[in-house]
Amino acid sequence: MSKNVLVYVECADLRPTKAGLQALGAGQRLARQLGGEAVALLTGPGLEAEAAKLGAHGANKVQLAAAEVFATYSQDGLARLVTQQAAATQAAAVLASATPMGKDFMARAAAAGKAGLAADCTDIKVEGGKIHAVRPVYAGKALATVEAAGVLWATLRPNVFAVEATAISAPVENVNVSYGPGDLKSVVREIVQGVKGKLDVAEAEIVVSGGRGLKDPAGEGKQNWENLEKLATTLGAAVGASRAVVDAGWRPHGDQVGQTGKTVSPKLYVACGISGAIQHLAGMSGSKVIVAINKDDTAPIFKVADYGIVGMVEDVVPALTAAFAETLKS
Numbered sequence: 516m517s518k519n520v521l522v523y524v525e526c527a528d529l530r531p532t533k534a535g536l537q538a539l540g541a542g543q544r545l546a547r548q549l550g551g552e553a554v555a556l557l558t559g560p561g562l563e564a565e566a567a568k569l570g571a572h573g574a575n576k577v578q579l580a581a582a583e584v585f586a587t588y589s590q591d592g593l594a595r596l597v598t599q600q601a602a603a604t605q606a607a608a609v610l611a612s613a614t615p616m617g618k619d620f621m622a623r624a625a626a627a628g629k630a631g632l633a634a635d636c637t638d639i640k641v642e643g644g645k646i647h648a649v650r651p652v653y654a655g656k657a658l659a660t661v662e663a664a665g666v667l668w669a670t671l672r673p674n675v676f677a678v679e680a681t682a683i684s685a686p687v688e689n690v691n692v693s694y695g696p697g698d699l700k701s702v703v704r705e706i707v708q709g710v711k712g713k714l715d716v717a718e719a720e721i722v723v724s725g726g727r728g729l730k731d732p733a734g735e736g737k738q739n740w741e742n743l744e745k746l747a748t749t750l751g752a753a754v755g756a757s758r759a760v761v762d763a764g765w766r767p768h769g770d771q772v773g774q775t776g777k778t779v780s781p782k783l784y785v786a787c788g789i790s791g792a793i794q795h796l797a798g799m800s801g802s803k804v805i806v807a808i809n810k811d812d813t814a815p816i817f818k819v820a821d822y823g824i825v826g827m828v829e830d831v832v833p834a835l836t837a838a839f840a841e842t843l844k845s
């Protein structure tokens with residue numbers, strides 16, 4: 516069995532994302548168990564300096580495909596590259612982050628590699644000489660352990676795997692491709708940024724999320740959402756949302772936490788007016804400390820909360836903001 520692990524390290528704003536480094540950390544630990552090397556693959560121009568630093572996060576080798584064709588996202592462009600590099604590195608496993616991008620191109624890359632994809636894995640390890648990947652199924656109610664007949668292709672759930680701190684001197688190899696943008700079926704032409712400088716829920720250390728209990732921000736919930744934003748600003752937190760809120764058009768999809776949104780594991784998660792449906796819990800139950808505010812003391816969110824406040828968001832959120840502001844001042 517080959518022993519190397521190829522990890523696609525996702526980048527944004529010319530540096531690896533937290534999820535990308537977490538996937539690399541998982542790749543290094545798996546490579547150690549296999550007795551092989553973790554090979555980090557980066558794409559896009561302008562990443563030379565970041566590529567050279569990846570030995571500090573578990574890469575034994577770095578491959579950089581800096582061609583202009585990777586300046587923006589292309590599903591088939593990346594799938595072709597990753598399939599090519601999986602063969603070139605004789606990878607036993609190919610890993611990427613279970614982000615919207617990773618979920619998109621890895622299914623295609625795995626199919627091109629004549630394999631299935633173990634999507635959204637929360638653990639990956641060697642047992643009995645075989646690579647096993649663990650993935651939550653039925654909205655996290657059960658865990659499935661999957662084993663690949665050949666190469667294991669997997670996407671890893673963000674904020675579940677730890678980033679590695681290593682001191683490896685990892686050589687950077689340039690990877691050339693023979694195709695240009697004109698050869699690709701799909702190319703992203705433009706990325707429209709929502710609000711500039713806004714903290715991403717998946718990256719933030721503190722997340723304050725609002726649910727349907729906050730009501731319509733264009734109507735009677737206006738003050739509630741302003742209060743939530745104030746609490747988030749006071750704590751230096753990102754604002755998250757339940758799907759009910761996103762489906763109602765009250766917040767953008769990028770804020771959604773849960774099974775069909777983002778997985779978060781911040782140091783502190785404050786759920787305001789969120790019932791705690793299983794699909795929401797699937798995205799936030801790994802948070803270190805969970806605070807829930809709900810008027811209904813039987814709301815399921817209280818089962819996972821470390822601190823529960825039974826009360827109206829209208830009263831509790833401003834009171835919490837004032838208390839935090841006072842405490843943080845001193």
Ligand SMILES: Cc1cc2nc3c(=O)[nH]c(=O)nc-3n(C[C@H](O)[C@H](O)[C@H](O)COP(=O)(O)OP(=O)(O)OC[C@H]3O[C@@H](n4cnc5c(N)ncnc54)[C@H](O)[C@@H]3O)c2cc1C
Nearest residue numbers: 726727728757758759773774775776788790795810827828
């Ligand atoms: C396939 C699938 C995928 C899904 N994916 C997701 C997902 O990714 N993320 C997600 O969140 N959901 C997801 N859902 C939806 C999920 O099942 C719930 O419907 C949703 O999470 C409910 O959102 P909510 O808690 O905001 O609303 P509700 O369930 O309506 O809860 C509102 C809560 O607010 C409380 N409340 C009301 N007024 C006040 C007040 N004034 N003060 C304090 N508390 C108050 C109520 O007691 C209630 O508990 C998914 C569902 C399916 C079927």
